[in-house]
Amino acid sequence: MTAFSFSIAATDGRARTGTIHTPRGQIRTPAFMPVGTAATVKAMLPESVRATGADILLGNTYHLMLRPGAERVAKLGGLHRFMNWNRPILTDSGGFQVMSLSDLRKLTEDGVRFKSHVDGSEHFLSPERSMEIQRLLGSDIVMCFDECPALPATEEQVAQSMRMSMRWAERSREAFGDRPGHALFGIQQGGVTKELRAESAEALRAIGFDGYAIGGLAVGEGQEAMFGVLDYAPGMLPADRPRYLMGVGKPDDIVGAVQRGVDMMDCVLPSRSGRTGQAWTRRGQVNLKNARHADDPRPLDEDCACPACRGYSRAYLHHVYRAGEIIASMLLTWHNLHYFQELMDGLRTAIAAGRLEAFVADFHRLRAEGDIERL
Template sequence: MPALTYELIKTEKHTGARLGRVTTPHGSFETPIFMPVGTLATVKGLSPEELKGLGAEIILSNTYHLWLRPGDDIVKEAGGLHQFMNWDRPILTDSGGFQVFSLTKIRRLEEEGVYFRSHLNGHRLFLSPEKAISIENNLGADIIMSLDECPPFDASYDYMKNSINRTTRWAERGLAAHQRPGDQALFGIIQGGGYKDLRLQHAQDLINLDFPGYSIGGLSVGESKEEMYAVLDYLTPVMPSHKPRYLMGVGSPDALIEGAIRGIDMFDCVLATRIARNGTCMTSRGRLVVKNATFKRDFRPLDEACSCYTCQNYSRAYIRHLIHTNEILGARLTSIHNLHFLTDLMANVRQAIREDNLLEFKADFFERYGLNKKNPKNF
């Protein structure tokens, strides 16, 4: 039995959207799916029971951060991430590459790997494809990532070409170093910025290595959404139809729908919980900044169309009060709401694929959410 299987249940008639099912050693989940991010083996402020209650079926944790704290050796000693954090459903870990290239200031990129200093204490560290896989083997997630370089979207053509070739060589080394292929599915990460020929070349190079699934990296890094969708338009048609496709770091409601339309199966992003902690909520009528004074005496729920725990029990006025007084419960309630909103959105996307009316669903959602206005101040 392989570590991961993907079943394509159906393709939507009018788009490239796919309804599928991914099966892992810790259970299965239907796709397209949004994965909440639990960077340090916790989705900030929420218990595993609360995550299950709001509909989360798989969560993401971060290899770089867990390597530094508490250390992958400690997680391994605890029995792996599932035991360590008391989560019995699937977990995905990234490779740590994005954090190394975005968080650390002093780094030296070599063929063998990347040298850098910890963003916590300045200690010198080295991450190679083999080390990344070793850390991820210790963490024990169901789905793991190969180490990649994540260049800026607008890096020069020559730089990007050299970068994807090195990432392919790193992918080969990661596959060779992988000690747990029977219970951890290793994905390759397709890079190439906005250069169509490089994206397609890198996709083919990684497809030739026969990974169990494929991630699309280097998007949602500052380019416009139109540029991102253009990449997906030509990239997903060449990706294997019998394997899952994961778009890394994308989680705004409009991008989730647009990504699903283009055949993406898995998404993750910190956006929902990060903005929640600042009092910004996603609702069926668009963005709601609950900390604003206009909600001081508003005793309605955040979203009258929402069935989450927060909306069933608390008012905008109360949540505004909690946010303004820096009470922990405020950030917890808004996080529960935003994550429920996205898991519910994806359940509706899956239903629309079943019924072959995803474009109608998109039009209705965009109209209600306010995404059809010019330059909408929305997520």
């Protein structure tokens, strides 16, 4: 069996391009992971997601443990077989969703007791149970169980939360055990305080992980504050392991994160935007709900090779969205995922060629020009 490993092929400034090697295939970095929350990327077939250029998907521990249940997925052959995706899958730990979605939660050192947002049933999630669920799902990359403090929070609250997450990281490492071909990632916390981030990174390095995530960002602090943390946080983590920025993000967030040394990202944005009539293009965001598109025979983006742009007009996309037709979600989600993967490919190519600065300048220049003139 291929061992889990990471190799860096080229750097440009702090940006890196390389490959994460797993038994289920290679992941080209920087990588964007589409989110398949409940074992599906909404409005997409798995083979369509792969056709956009995705090497890896993200699944959600919290949602899958509630429905259909991790034990059931294991009995049916694991998450890869269950959802018909034979490439790598990363599962998050469930911590963020427990904090943000569930009712009547009770947090202790042991873990979190909570009521399901689906049917009100009671559940308990701890580092040990999170590791067990992710093992049952069979994911290739497993995330430590951590606490995500609700913002706004005082520095003392952030510090206490981070320290508990570090104790949970140690328990996660122990419970994960020895699983050849599978990887466990630790999660750095500490809010926007440099000293707390450094303390967290030191604790994680002492435990030792296959990769390291930067958690607790993209939760409403704003891009300037996020980039402020990313100016130093990735450098605190081992340079020879993948660095994963959780829950990011918009195209300009992704570009800025890659410039600062991030290797992996995930976000629901491309699929969620597609279902609400929003398209991401190299010229920025296009709102297909707007009446200006109703008579426009031109494609969404004439330089895009996705099915939405090759075969359909803005007028059609506007029509099917306004009519509530399912094909609107399908086409716009495909387009958005294609655009995000094309952006990642452009970043990888630019880093390898040592011309990232020029690529980023072009990226911002085109976005500043805005959408094509209306007819």
